[in-house]
Amino acid sequence: MSVTSLQHVALAVPDPEAGKSFYSDFRLEARVRDKQIAMRCPGGDRDQVILIEGAKRKLHHICFGTAADRLAGIQEKAEKSGARLVDAPAETPGEGIWFADPDGILINIRVADAATPAGGPNPSKPEAPLKINSPGQFERLGVRAAPARGRACKPLRLGHMLQFTPDFDGKLHFYTDVLGFRLADKVGATAAWLYCDGGSDHHVMAFAATGATGLHHLSFEFANVDEVGQGARQLIEKGHRNGWGFGRHVIGSNYFHYVRDPWNSLVEFYCDMDYIPAGADWEVRDWPEEDMLYAWGPDLPDDFLTNFEALED
Ligand SMILES: [Fe+2]
Structure with missing residues (x-):
């Protein structure tokens, strides 16, 4: 009875135009609908970030997809847990069921296809996978690999x-x-990474324990390490603040680079994350704190884990 995908995240922000500008520099494509700015990946068929105007930066809602025959079961569990179903907000009308999580964050569950069925059609599949030469194993012979400097990532x-x-x-x-997520890995009672039980990336949702609610980062998949490194570089060159990277996480194994958005949350560029298929015999590990953030990369910035939303209160 699990959700099967993360569909979109809606943010209330004091200046939606600044958000539109940032995410456009990140190469999401904007559509203005009534009071919403809806942002999609190039060529994508679904909204991924929705911006609406609010007094301060705040998570407005999180939308997950599930299969049609699972929706009623999730609703029943939500109501049993004490969550009260509410109407869709007037500023972001939408189908499915709506209720608040224990932090008061509004959750929307609607019927949608899973984002990354293993072995099946993947809407995010790049046109040509990167070919990498390894010692004794050559995927690329007689061909240059370095991408053009100005290429759009x-x-x-x-x-x-x-x-x-x-x-x-x-x-x-x-x-x-x-919601039916499964625990993939954790660091004590400090952080947890969750995947969808029908098969998904190592994590679709993650939590870090702090004194207040807040958005740490939204993470987008890119085709390969070149796109992660070069894409982040291009965003920084457009005047946005470097967050942290280029590096590789231990938990999830993904390559990463983070850039700060206009409200000091982060957008993550990532590729090559571990994938946990349906029915996998996945061993949950309780990692030591030293492995929580990275296997390698630049020194961790002092403010990387700061909850800037809490500082505004
Ligand atoms: Fe991440």
């Missing part, structure tokens, strides 16, 4: 997000018991 899909939470246990319980 394209976000393929919204892969996951990380939320700060003041109620780590409650949040974890709700996301696993009600």
Whole structure:
């Protein structure tokens, strides 16, 4: 009875035009609909980030997809957990069911196809996979590999997000018991990474325990390491602030580079994440703190784990 995909994240922000400008520099494509600015990946068929005007930066809602025959079961579990179903907000009308999670974050579940069926058609599949030469194993002979400097690097899909939470246990319980996520890995009661039980990236949702709610990062998949490194470089050259990278995570194994958005949350460029298929015998690990963030990369910036939303209160 699980959700099967992360569809979009809606943010209330004091200046939606600044968000539109940032995410356009990131190469999402904007459509203005009534009071919403809806942003999609190039060529994508679904909204990934929705911006609406609000007094301060805040998560407005998170939309997950599920199969038609699972929706009623999720609704029943939500109501049993004490969550009360509400109408879709007037500023972001939409189908499906709506209720708040233990932090008061509005959740929308609607019927949609899974984002990354393993072995099946993948809407984010790049046209030509990168060919990498390894010692004794040559994937590329007589051909240059370095990309042109000005090449457009394209976000393929919204892969996951990380939320700060003041109620780590409650949040974890709700996301696993009600929404049907499974725990992939954790660092004690400090951080947790969750995947969809029908098969998904190593994490589609992650939590970090802090004193207040907040958005740490939204993460988009790119085709390969060149797109991650070069795409982040291009965004920084457009005047946006470097967050952290280029490096490789331990948990999820993905290559990463983070850039700050106008409200000091982060957008992550990632590629090559571990994938957990349906029915996998996945061993959950409780990692030491030293492995929480990276296998290698530049020194960790002091403010990387700062909850800037909490600083505004
Ligand atoms: Fe991430």
